[in-house]
Each structure stands twice: as structure tokens, then as C-alpha cells.
Amino acid sequence: MNDHFADIFTETACPSQDKLLAYVKGELSASERHEVEMHLQDCELCSEAVEGLSAISRKDQIPGWLRQAKWNVLHSLRRKNRRKKKRTTTSTSPSWR
Template sequence: MNEHFNDIFVTTGCPSQQQLLDYVQGKLSASEQHEVEMHLADCELCSEALDGLAAIKDKEKIPGWIIEMRWNLLKKLRQRYRPKRRLQTYISLAVLIFIILMILLGIFWTYYFVARR
């Protein structure tokens, strides 16, 4: 499940998060910067993401915040799915106990009514 949430830009032709961060911080070469700018002209999602990144004052802290947000998102997703797994476990346990009781009842029935005749 984790690989699905790693980077929303991976399955598209969009620049990676790191490329956008490097663009905002001015770390890209001229050709890479030109590629990103050409893409930004056509992609509203990346343009808005870049606007959001540009508005942040402490840009060197952004990678840490992204890691923290991913971690929090994964924790919330795990918490959301955990109760379903517990319920499935309890249902499986109840079915197993029911089957064991039916087997014991069958053995008792066989012994009490069939073997005593």
C-alpha cells in the first residue's frame, strides 16, 4: 500500500516533488529549469503545487514536512483499516468455534444415541 502514496506525480509526465523543490530553491540547471517551466505552462496541478511551495518561507524544511505528512497519512489509513481486520478476525474466530461445537455435538450425538443401542 505504501508505494501507492509515495508520489502523486510518478504516474504522470509531471516533474517529481524533488524537481519542483529544486526549482523553487533555484538548484536546477538552466535546461532542467526550462523543462519545468514548459511543463508548468500546461499543467495547472503543478503550477498550483509550485505556487504553494513558493509561498513557504523555510524551503529547506519542506522535505521533512513532506515525510511527516506521508507518515501521518499512512497512520490514519492504517487506523481506518485496522477495525475491519479486527472484525474479520472475530468473525473467523466465531465461525471456527461454531464448527468445533458442531463437531463435538455430532460426536456426542453419535455416542449417546447410536453407540448406546
């Protein structure tokens, strides 16, 4: 995988997606739950993620959906990056007419 896109979902101070899912499922210890709740007070993105995760009835399927969504985003970014490189290469190539 291109290193440029490798960590687009991991370089934050936010809880991991696994920890947010465990929070929604009620699987965290009291101290971990408190830590996540403190973060949710200040992070609109994570708060909305937890709200969305809470609304899903089949929580066992969420990890697969998240993997698929991440793959789709990375695939789209790679495709755009290749097109951009191709345009740049084509536009800078000398014309031999």
C-alpha cells in the same frame, strides 16, 4: 511497510518533490527549469504545489515537513485499513451461541 501503501506518492509522470523544490529555489539548469515549466502548464496539482512552496519563507524546512506529512498520511491509511480488516474479520466470524 505495507506494499499496498508504499508508492502512493511516486507513481506519476509529475516531477519529484525534490525537483519541484529545486525549481522553487532556483537550483535547476535552464533545460530542467524548462521541462518543469512545460509540465506546470498542464498539471494543476503541481502548479498549486509550486505556488504553495513559493509562499514558504523557510524553504530549508520543507523536506522535513513533506516527510512528516507523508508519514502522517501513511499512518492514517494503515490505521483505517486495520480497522476495515478487523470489521470484516469480526463480521464474518461464526457465532458460537
